[in-house]
Amino acid sequence: xxDFATLSSVTHSSSTxxxxxxxTLRDAIITGEIAQGTKLSETKMAKEFDVSRGPLREALRRxxxxxxxxxxxxxxxxxxxxxxxxxxxxxxxxxxxESKAVALAAVNMTSQExxxxxxxxDAQSKQMRENSGAFVPAESDYRFHEMVVRGSKxxxxxxxxxxxxxxxxxxxxxxxxxxxxxxxxxxxxxxQIVYAIxxxxxxxxxxxxxxxxxxARERIERRMSAN
Amino acid sequence: xxDFATLSSVTHSSSTxxxxxxxTLRDAIITGEIAQGTKLSETKMAKEFDVSRGPLREALRRxxxxxxxxxxxxxxxxxxxxxxxxxxxxxxxxxxxESKAVALAAVNMTSQExxxxxxxxDAQSKQMRENSGAFVPAESDYRFHEMVVRGSKxxxxxxxxxxxxxxxxxxxxxxxxxxxxxxxxxxxxxxQIVYAIxxxxxxxxxxxxxxxxxxARERIERRMSAN
DNA sequence: GAATCCATAAATGTTGACATTTTTCTCAAA
DNA sequence: TTTGAGAAAAATGTCAACATTTATGGATTC
Numbered sequence: 001x002x003d004f005a006t007l008s009s010v011t012h013s014s015s016t017x018x019x020x021x022x023x024t025l026r027d028a029i030i031t032g033e034i035a036q037g038t039k040l041s042e043t044k045m046a047k048e049f050d051v052s053r054g055p056l057r058e059a060l061r062r063x064x065x066x067x068x069x070x071x072x073x074x075x076x077x078x079x080x081x082x083x084x085x086x087x088x089x090x091x092x093x094x095x096x097x098e099s100k101a102v103a104l105a106a107v108n109m110t111s112q113e114x115x116x117x118x119x120x121x122d123a124q125s126k127q128m129r130e131n132s133g134a135f136v137p138a139e140s141d142y143r144f145h146e147m148v149v150r151g152s153k154x155x156x157x158x159x160x161x162x163x164x165x166x167x168x169x170x171x172x173x174x175x176x177x178x179x180x181x182x183x184x185x186x187x188x189x190x191x192q193i194v195y196a197i198x199x200x201x202x203x204x205x206x207x208x209x210x211x212x213x214x215x216a217r218e219r220i221e222r223r224m225s226a227n
Numbered sequence: 228x229x230d231f232a233t234l235s236s237v238t239h240s241s242s243t244x245x246x247x248x249x250x251t252l253r254d255a256i257i258t259g260e261i262a263q264g265t266k267l268s269e270t271k272m273a274k275e276f277d278v279s280r281g282p283l284r285e286a287l288r289r290x291x292x293x294x295x296x297x298x299x300x301x302x303x304x305x306x307x308x309x310x311x312x313x314x315x316x317x318x319x320x321x322x323x324x325e326s327k328a329v330a331l332a333a334v335n336m337t338s339q340e341x342x343x344x345x346x347x348x349d350a351q352s353k354q355m356r357e358n359s360g361a362f363v364p365a366e367s368d369y370r371f372h373e374m375v376v377r378g379s380k381x382x383x384x385x386x387x388x389x390x391x392x393x394x395x396x397x398x399x400x401x402x403x404x405x406x407x408x409x410x411x412x413x414x415x416x417x418x419q420i421v422y423a424i425x426x427x428x429x430x431x432x433x434x435x436x437x438x439x440x441x442x443a444r445e446r447i448e449r450r451m452s453a454n
Numbered sequence: 455g456a457a458t459c460c461a462t463a464a465a466t467g468t469t470g471a472c473a474t475t476t477t478t479c480t481c482a483a484a
Numbered sequence: 485t486t487t488g489a490g491a492a493a494a495a496t497g498t499c500a501a502c503a504t505t506t507a508t509g510g511a512t513t514c
Contacts, residue, residue, distance in 0.1 A: 015300040015301060016300050016301070016466090016467065016468095017467075017468070018467080018468090019300060041494095041495075041496095042495075042496070043494075043495065043496085051468085051469090052468060052469045052470070053469090053470090053496090054281060054284075054467085054468060054469070054470095055467075055468065055469095057281075057285060057496090057497090058284060058285060058288050061285050061288035061289055061292070062288055062291075062292065064289075064292070065288070065289065065291070065292025065293075066292075067383070067386070073242040073243050073246060073496090073497090074242060074243070074474095074475060074476070074495095074496065074497080075476075075495090075496080076495075076496065086382070086383070089381045089382060089383045089384070090383055092327065092331065092381055092383075092384070093324070093327070093381065093383040093384050093387065095327070096323045096324055096326070096327035096384070097320070097323055097324065099323070100319065100320070100322070100323035104319065154316045154319055154320065155313070155316060156294070156313070156316045156317055156319075156320040156392070157316070157319070157320050157323070159294070160320065160387055160391065164387065164391075165383070243496090243497065243498095244497075244498070245497080245498090268464095268465075268466095269465075269466065270464080270465065270466085278498085278499090279498060279499045279500070280466090280467095280499090280500095281497085281498060281499070281500095282497075282498065282499090284466090284467090300466090300467090301465095301466065301467080301504095301505060301506070302465090302466080302506075303465075303466065455514105456513105456514090457512100457513085457514080458511105458512085458513080458514095459510105459511090459512080459513095460509105460510095460511085460512100461508100461509090461510090461511100462507105462508080462509080462510100463506105463507085463508070463509090464505105464506085464507070464508080465504100465505080465506070465507080466503100466504085466505070466506080467502105467503080467504070467505085468501105468502080468503070468504090469500105469501085469502075469503090470499105470500095470501090470502100471498105471499085471500090471501100472497105472498080472499075472500100473496100473497080473498070473499090474495100474496085474497070474498090475494105475495080475496070475497085476493105476494085476495070476496080477492105477493080477494070477495080478491105478492080478493070478494085479490100479491085479492075479493085480489105480490090480491080480492090481488100481489090481490090481491100482487105482488090482489085482490100483486105483487085483488080483489100484485105484486085484487075484488095
């Protein structure tokens with residue numbers, strides 16, 4: 001555990017202390033600064049972050065809602081452990097939600113939003129030409145997928161993915177280099193997805209997205225030994 | 228609002244006060260005892276339930292994670308309002324998640340679990356023959372769908388549905404008689420779903436479940452005027 | 455009569471202390 | 485050495501009071 005109060009200084013100020021703590025702890029968990037499986041002692045953390053236990057406990061309840069920690073009454077909270085099983089289940093869930101999201105996006109996105117998608121994958125293309133390494137940068141990949149999800153205009157799907165799935169996937173990718181967004185294939189698939197949206201073809205969009213995520217899942221399953 | 232502490236006496240005791248409060252408030256919101264859009268005043272509720280604001284606030288953070296309330300910093304929490312838009316988005320989300328769940332269930336369910344599914348729909352069949360009213364009882368319908376979801380063995384999908392989707396759908400159905408599980412068609416569709424699982428045919432199971440939920444969605448969309 | 459400002463009231467955010475449960479450590483006995 | 489009981493320590497659960505922000509209401513002005 002050591003001293004994970006270090007990140008707190010960098011955190012942008014939110015409206016309430018509890019909300020700030022939530023963001024700080026979320027980031028510390030995603031990056032692994034607080035390791036998987038760590039017991040989150042309220043008393044120790046309250047001292048480290050120099051806050052009282054009230055707001056801290058509220059932040060823990062929120063992180064529980066994000067699937068980032070598990071809480072057992074009378075025993076406390078632990079950071080989630082990313083087992084091979086959980087990762088694959090996350091990708092199955094993502095496949096279901098995000099393929100539906102892109103089908104809706106094909107109907108509901110504005111042409112302006114589609115333009116933004118183009119700009120994002122053009123940037124990806126440029127970065128991959130410049131850097132010899134054939135990887136879509138993680139941040140850009142997240143932006144792309146979040147733009148699609150927001151384009152669905154479905155707040156329930158949006159919240160489920162962004163609030164409860166993506167954080168865990170980010171955590172996994174941040175802490176496992178081999179999980180990174182991979183080859184030029186991803187960029188090609190991104191182009192296919194945008195094409196389907198542009199054609200206002202929800203079925204094509206859904207199939208294309210499904211394949212994109214299944215590919216990612218397969219890549220991960222292959223590279224992951226037992227865990 | 229009036230006196231929504233009445234239900235608290237019926238609540239089964241959980242391990243912590245905060246967890247009890249969460250369940251009590253969840254039920255009160257689902258039944259409409261606390262009406263949609265109601266401002267949830269911490270001070271008033273603390274008095275009514277005779278608890279301090281600490282555990283109450285933690286319960287509110289959890290209900291927020293269940294999509295049952297919305298919280299605005301420095302302003303407080305309100306019970307969610309079930310707009311026509313939100314209901315349809317819930318059903319779209321459910322369609323995506325539950326059709327994936329049943330596909331997984333077709334692969335992962337034990338034959339013992341499938342037997343339980345049979346018992347449940349047999350009970351539904353019996354109840355519909357006895358009561359002239361051609362409705363699948365809501366509680367039995369929930370049990371059926373939850374058994375399927377658990378059968379997927381995917382904890383992420385299970386939590387998303389049970390924790391964040393079903394509560395809102397229960398709330399909608401409880402507060403709108405017209406939203407009830409409808410005709411004999413539902414029972415037939417349940418039988419088709421069990422058949423597909425029994426055949427270990429994930430694709431058939433997925434298509435069948437998707438149709439089942441789309442039908443429910445269409446029924447609701449028809450019966451709902453603007454909102 | 456409507457709008458604005460200020461004082462008051464009330465609500466949310468935060469804190470530190472108390473209560474109860476769980477964990478840890480010590481010491482004795484098998 | 486290992487096991488078990490019991491006391492001590494530490495952790496989680498809960499409460500009541502304080503701080504700060506937001507909402508309310510009446511008086512004043514236009």
